[in-house]
Structure formats: C-alpha cells, structure tokens
Amino acid sequence: MHKLDDVKYIILTIGLFLLFIASILYYQSQHPFKDSLETSAQIIKISSPVTSDLKSTSTQDYLVQFRTLTDQTIELTLTASKPLPLIQLNDSVSLIYSASQPSKALLKPYPSFQSNISIWANIGSFLILSFIIIHLKDFKKLKKIRHLQSKGIEIKTVLRSVELDQELEAKGQKSYRIYTEWLNPNATALHIFKSDYLLFDPSDMLEDNAVTVLIERDNPSEYYLDISFLAPNKKTPGFKW
Numbered sequence: 001m002h003k004l005d006d007v008k009y010i011i012l013t014i015g016l017f018l019l020f021i022a023s024i025l026y027y028q029s030q031h032p033f034k035d036s037l038e039t040s041a042q043i044i045k046i047s048s049p050v051t052s053d054l055k056s057t058s059t060q061d062y063l064v065q066f067r068t069l070t071d072q073t074i075e076l077t078l079t080a081s082k083p084l085p086l087i088q089l090n091d092s093v094s095l096i097y098s099a100s101q102p103s104k105a106l107l108k109p110y111p112s113f114q115s116n117i118s119i120w121a122n123i124g125s126f127l128i129l130s131f132i133i134i135h136l137k138d139f140k141k142l143k144k145i146r147h148l149q150s151k152g153i154e155i156k157t158v159l160r161s162v163e164l165d166q167e168l169e170a171k172g173q174k175s176y177r178i179y180t181e182w183l184n185p186n187a188t189a190l191h192i193f194k195s196d197y198l199l200f201d202p203s204d205m206l207e208d209n210a211v212t213v214l215i216e217r218d219n220p221s222e223y224y225l226d227i228s229f230l231a232p233n234k235k236t237p238g239f240k241w
Contacts, residue, residue, distance in 0.1 A: 011134075015123075015128035019124035021124075022117050025117045026117050029109045032096060033101075034098075035098055040093070041094075041095040042065050043088070043090060046087070059079055061077050064076055064093065145214075148223070149224075152215055153214070155215060157180035158182070159178070162178055163179060174199070174201075177196075178198070178211065179192060184220060194225065196227065
C-alpha cells in the first residue's frame with residue numbers, strides 16, 4: 001500500500017481542524033462583543049497616519065458618526081491597524097458596536113491574505129483538496145479493480161523479482177514492489193506486471209513463483225496484480241459515494 005493511502009485521513013483531519021480554527025477566528029472578529037451589531041458610519045475626520053519605528057507598522061485614527069437602533073447619534077474616534085484604502089471624508093464604513101454600550105465600537109475587520117484567518121483557511125483548504133485528489137485516485141483504482149474482478153481474465157504470471165524502491169530508500173523509507181512476467185500466447189509478447197507499494201519485504205511469503213494477475217480482455221496493459229494473499233487479515237476499505 002502506498003504511503004499516501006495511510007496518511008490521507010490524517011491530512012483530512014488536519015485540514016478540517018485548520019478550517020475550524022479559521023472559522024472561529026473569523027466569527028470572533030465579526031462578533032467582538034456579546035451583543036454585537038453592525039451598522040454604517042460616516043467618516044467625519046481622518047488623522048495623519050502614525051508610524052511605529054519598533055514594529056514598522058502604521059495606524060490611523062478616524063472620527064466617525066453613526067446611529068444606533070435606538071436612534072442615538074454617536075461620535076467616536078476609532079483606530080485602524082493600517083490606513084483604510086480609498087477612504088475619504090464623508091465616506092461610509094462598516095462598524096461593529098455593542099448594543100448595550102454603543103461607545104464600544106470598532107471598524108469592521110476584513111481578513112487579508114496575510115491575516116491569520118486567511119493563512120489557516122488557505123492551508124486547511126489545500127489539505128482538504130489534497131485529500132479529495134488522493135481519495136478520487138483511490139476510488140478510481142478501486143473501481144478498476146472491481147471491474148477486472150467481475151469481467152477481467154485471470155492469468156498466472158511468473159515471479160520476476162522483488163525490488164526495493166531506491167528513491168524512497170534514500171529518504172529513509174523502505175517500499176517494495178513485486179514484478180512478474182507473462183508471455184502472451186496470442187501475441188507472443190512478454191508483459192511485465194508490477195504490484196502496489198508494500199511496506200515490508202514479501203520475498204519470504206512468495207513460496208510459489210506463480211502470481212495471479214487480472215487483465216482486461218484484449219488489453220493486458222490494464223491489469224491488477226492481486227497481492228491480497230500477503231495480508232489476509234487486512235481488508236481493502238470500501239468507498240460509498
């Protein structure tokens with residue numbers, strides 16, 4: 001079994017967890033108060049940006065005016081962590097305030113690509129997309145195996161070799177593959193078949209040189225080398241869509 005088959009559900013779990021964290025952070029940013037309400041505020045005054053030499057960041061104050069649900073007019077000076085783009089005097093901005101204490105308010109934050117929310121969401125989405133790609137690949141492979149099991153032709157092939165993947169071994173991972181061969185009596189052509197990756201050396205378990213392979217009728221390039229006998233207690237997971 002390929003290593004990706006073992007870790008794909010871990011990838012999915014991490015991806016869902018990161019999306020969950022991102023959704024919590026986003027909800028908290030949109031509901032900073034227990035009784036948060038959103039409204040539009042008019043900008044009355046814009047102060048000059050203030051730059052911090054220690055953090056190399058720039059903040060800007062905005063004097064805004066808005067009305068509450070009780071028709072109360074509130075004027076507040078709010079600070080933005082960075083200047084709002086394309087904002088001028090008398091423009092409207094989104095604002096979040098506390099219904100019980102309207103003096104508690106802040107400018108509605110919008111996550112940028114560099115914010116923690118976007119970073120967690122993007123990584124989580126990428127991991128989930130990776131899981132879907134791997135899962136679809138496995139599903140397609142399983143569909144092919146089921147087709148060959150029902151309509152394919154069973155042939156007996158001769159064991160050729162058991163080889164260790166040199167590239168994976170260089171990375172500290174040992175993965176083996178079984179290679180078999182079969183001489184097609186109809187086309188007098190020699191076909192080579194290879195198994196999926198195995199995380200153990202199956203040499204001692206191959207007492208019989210004859211290995212069963214399922215092939216597509218008239219198309220030996222579509223095949224499945226059956227190695228289920230090497231792990232009789234391990235079942236292939238079924239996929240239901």
